[in-house]
Amino acid sequence: MRIMVTCPVCYNEKIKEGLIPKTGKYSSDLVQEVIAEIDDNFFASFHCDSGHLSIGYLSKHRFDILLESGILAFLAGFHSESVLSIAGSLERLYELFIFAALNKKGIQLEKIDKAWKYLKKQSERQLGAFCMYYLSETGIQYTPDTKIIEFRNKVIHQGYIPKSDEVKNFASKVVDTIFDVIIVLRNDFKTELKNIYFYNQERANKALEEMRKLDKSLNRVPVLTVFTPSIVGMDENDKIFKRRTFAILLEEMKEIKVRYGVT
Numbered sequence: 001m002r003i004m005v006t007c008p009v010c011y012n013e014k015i016k017e018g019l020i021p022k023t024g025k026y027s028s029d030l031v032q033e034v035i036a037e038i039d040d041n042f043f044a045s046f047h048c049d050s051g052h053l054s055i056g057y058l059s060k061h062r063f064d065i066l067l068e069s070g071i072l073a074f075l076a077g078f079h080s081e082s083v084l085s086i087a088g089s090l091e092r093l094y095e096l097f098i099f100a101a102l103n104k105k106g107i108q109l110e111k112i113d114k115a116w117k118y119l120k121k122q123s124e125r126q127l128g129a130f131c132m133y134y135l136s137e138t139g140i141q142y143t144p145d146t147k148i149i150e151f152r153n154k155v156i157h158q159g160y161i162p163k164s165d166e167v168k169n170f171a172s173k174v175v176d177t178i179f180d181v182i183i184v185l186r187n188d189f190k191t192e193l194k195n196i197y198f199y200n201q202e203r204a205n206k207a208l209e210e211m212r213k214l215d216k217s218l219n220r221v222p223v224l225t226v227f228t229p230s231i232v233g234m235d236e237n238d239k240i241f242k243r244r245t246f247a248i249l250l251e252e253m254k255e256i257k258v259r260y261g262v263t
């Protein structure tokens with residue numbers, strides 16, 4: 001996955017030179033953006049055109065990143081890859097819900113993380129845990145759409161090559177489910193989502209410390225947090241947030257795909 005990042009060294013130099021104001025708006029032409037590739041810890045190390053090395057940290061939920069990746073793959077015509085990422089997004093949203101539900105019961109995220117290791121490699125167990133927690137938290141039975149699972153398995157495990165209409169149909173159902181879950185999370189788990197956000201940041205800091213232990217030269221490299229809007233509006237305030245369909249997400253992604261280094 002790629003993101004667009006701004007070099008913090010060049011940015012600060014331009015502030016010192018008075019070319020960019022310390023506060024307020026400025027022309028985007030004044031800052032040079034480069035394409036960087038994020039890793040599994042959501043870090044992207046990159047060189048700007050002036051040769052400065054920096055590290056960007058993408059502050060986002062994993063399900064959001066995977067969904068964006070799946071939509072971008074669809075727009076580029078990579079249908080199998082799109083199914084893989086969109087299905088992965090839903091599974092990671094199940095995980096987020098389970099973590100939020102357990103955290104609401106007063107269980108520390110670190111403890112949940114340790115317990116999660118026993119479910120980590122088995123999506124069936126994860127789905128089972130999600131169904132039970134969804135029922136316990138909402139009083140509503142969650143019935144997994146077997147057609148979604150069958151289609152995902154056919155593409156991922158049997159190498160089935162889907163056509164765009166089939167992927168659209170699959171993705172529409174998944175996106176509808178994603179919004180069902182997001183709406184519950186946004187309404188009932190605000191505190192837990194904040195806790196998870198800070199926990200993920202802490203985990204990223206630890207991963208960065210490990211990277212720096214292995215490569216001492218990284219100690220002097222500046223780190224910036226990259227905020228790009230969530231395609232599903234996960235971080236939007238309540239007045240702006242609205243349910244969207246896959247068709248709407250596709251149109252919205254066409255407008256912002258340049259932010260992911262896609263032209």
Ligand SMILES: [Zn+2]
Nearest residue numbers: 007010048052
């Ligand atoms: Zn630079």
